Amino acid sequence: METVLIFLGSLLGFTVLGVPIGFAIGLTSIILMFSLGMTDAMILARRLIAGVDIYTLLAIPFFMLAGEIMNRVGLTNDILKFSGALVGRIRGGLAAVNVLGSMLFAGISGSAVADTAALGSLEIPMMEKDGYDKPFASAITAASAVIGPIIPPSIPMIIFGSLAQISIAKLFLGGAIPGILIGISLLGYSLFISKKRNYPVSQAVSFKEFVQVFRNTIWALILPIIILGGILGGFFTATEAGAIAVIYAVIISFVVYKVKLRDYKDILKGAALSTGVVMLVCATAMALTWFLAVAQLPQTLTNYLMSITENKLIFLFILNVLLFIVGMVIDLTPALFLLTPILLPISKMYGIDPIHFGVIMVANLCIGLITPPVGTVLYVTTSISKLKLEKLVKELIPMYAILFIVLMLITYVPFTVLWLPSLVK
Helix, strand or coil, X not given: CHHHHHHHHHHHHHHHCCCCHHHHXXXXXXXXXXXXXXXXXXXXXXXXXXXXXXXXXXXHHHHHHHHHHHHHCCHHHHHHHHHHHHHCCCECHHHHHHHHHHHHHHHHHCCHHHHHHXXXXXXXXXXXXXXXXXXXXXXXXXHHHCCCCCCCCXXXXXHHHHXXXXXXXXXXXXXXXXXXXXXXXXXXXXXXXXXXXXXXXCCXXXXXXXXXXXXXXXXHHHHXXXXXXXXXXXXXXXXXXXXXXXXXXXXXXXXXXXXXXXXXXXXXXXXXXXXXXXXXXXXXXXXXXXXXXXXXXXXXXXXXXXXXXXXXXXXXXXXXXXXXXXXXXXXXXXXXXXXXXXXXXXXXXXXXXXXXXXHHHHHHHHHHHHCCCCCXXXXXXXXXXXXXXXXXXXXXXXXXXXXXXXXXXXXXXXXXXXXXXXXXX
């Protein structure tokens, strides 16, 4: 119990003080190390190196670079135009475009923050200009952004797969249906609200215009097909798929979008900064989880939960409550690194499939991205829209309920997660 209090007190204390999460986890590791009687700094150094010395994690900088390239070349505009051509003509069409655009962009970026920053800066002013309330435009942008880390390719799925030593390809497939379910649910809600509030109808496009828009967007739609098709077909691994994505993005940027070589200075800088943040969290979180393992926290927690209930369904509910609370105070990536080594063995004791557990964990923590006080997507959205946080959260309340219902569906109906992975040997 003393170890748990030191761990939680230190991590939450540094977080409240505004210490960046990577450094907060690192400082917590140092405090825990000394509390366990370990004074050799080389122990921490070895754990930090081991935290990033994982082959599958190479996929992260590759996918981040591919997403950065595709975003900088203007593909975001093409995705929004294509979404508008598909659903823009109905009442509340721009709200539907917002959700559909997030679903399509998810197949490129794999990141909720990237989705919000790239699409939100275009969608929110566009919707406001067309007559939508700013709080609703901002809220649907934030809520639909959580689809990014669930629909493949997904950076959090890569992280979970590398930590759990399970098939990333199956995790990608496991997140496909849940991501689509969230998209459809938010799409239905946005259309309902649009009709209720009498939001405008966008102008329909002709067949000729649709074909032109499709021709421009086809390059974005092909990338997820190449990635998933290659992985599932056994042509390359998830890590190699990241490299293939970069090669594809570079070729498209030069051949189709006529990007100049000098533009790659900013592209590489953006991708390097994003990768550096993630890798710092990887290193410090893996060190912290090692010290927690030495303190036998996973075994203690397992025994405690088993003493409460041996019922799998009740455990799943407790799991979701725990993950939701954690997601409110810790960002998605560090939460995955901290909790996966602790909770995965416990879930196996209850007979939960690791793929099912991984998708539940990622989907739940994604909701944390739009919940205060540490919802990363919330703050990106407010910085774009210049809207007060309390107004945004108030508009998000019905969307929280929708996301929770979908979460319960994928939790208690494993078929929604496991069907597609079961088709792959």
